[in-house]
Amino acid sequence: xxxxxxxxxxxxxxxxxxxxxxxxxxxxxxxxxxxxxxxxxxxxxxxxxxxxxxxxxxxxxxxxxxxxxxxxxxxxxxxxxxxxxxxxxxxxxxxxxxxxxxxxxxxxxxxxxxxxxxxxxxxxxxxxxxxxxxxxxxxxxxxxxxxxxxxxxxxxxxxxxxxxxxxxxxxxxxxxxxxxxxxxxxxxxxxxxxxxxxxxxxxxxxxxxxxxxxxxxxxxxxxxxxxxxxxxxxxxxxxxxxxxxxxxxxxxxxxxxxxxxxxxxxxxxxxxxxxxxxxxxxxxxx
Numbered sequence: 001x002x003x004x005x006x007x008x009x010x011x012x013x014x015x016x017x018x019x020x021x022x023x024x025x026x027x028x029x030x031x032x033x034x035x036x037x038x039x040x041x042x043x044x045x046x047x048x049x050x051x052x053x054x055x056x057x058x059x060x061x062x063x064x065x066x067x068x069x070x071x072x073x074x075x076x077x078x079x080x081x082x083x084x085x086x087x088x089x090x091x092x093x094x095x096x097x098x099x100x101x102x103x104x105x106x107x108x109x110x111x112x113x114x115x116x117x118x119x120x121x122x123x124x125x126x127x128x129x130x131x132x133x134x135x136x137x138x139x140x141x142x143x144x145x146x147x148x149x150x151x152x153x154x155x156x157x158x159x160x161x162x163x164x165x166x167x168x169x170x171x172x173x174x175x176x177x178x179x180x181x182x183x184x185x186x187x188x189x190x191x192x193x194x195x196x197x198x199x200x201x202x203x204x205x206x207x208x209x210x211x212x213x214x215x216x217x218x219x220x221x222x223x224x225x226x227x228x229x230x231x232x233x234x235x236x237x238x239x240x241x242x243x244x245x246x247x248x249x250x251x252x253x254x255x256x257x258x259x260x261x262x263x264x265x266x267x268x269x270x271x272x273x274x275x276x277x278x279x280x281x282x283x284x285x286x
Contacts, residue, residue: 015047044088140164166225177266205266224249
């Protein structure tokens, strides 16, 4: 094994360790891809998304975030990379559409984190959806290059974006209580007004009929997108279909878990039980 190939193997192993540690659901789903190249590409893209997210979510470091933007610009120029994530990404680009690779989603994710850094409660559902696109829909776009047949990239991209946004809305609904402690309200102001649920209600952790209607409004939006994604799953590469079904159904189960918890997102974190996870796995692979 040459030094270069050993380094690349080490780079992808480090990327794999990041997804394995931070998202067991995604790791379980995508580690089942038959193609090693596809698996490694997913790990590299996930690692990029993780470090960009952590720059703000964990470290609150806008300088670190901007350094990733410069590294991305350097990668596009095909300059040598000193960071293992960007070396792995450079290899991914060489193998998937090297002459027609769209880096806009990668920059979009950085823009989404900048919005998080200067956070403001979204005023409208459209504002929320734009945010969801920048922090999650773009991830679907990135993955679509890996998971789509070359002749279906545009169709798959739309489904992947919708799926990413649905997952982000699911995260927002699950984390309402935790986000409240961080003085962050991702629920759009116009929806809170529409369902007569006030900021004081949210800060007090009130779960009433108005809150349930508000929750269900956004939950239904997300669930419709999970449904559409599952209906169009055959657009994806054959060996990507079951992993995507698994990830989608695992995420959708979070919403049902909140319902089982009587919508108490303030005192209980919605964790899908092992029994339900096993049931989903059996359903998908049957």
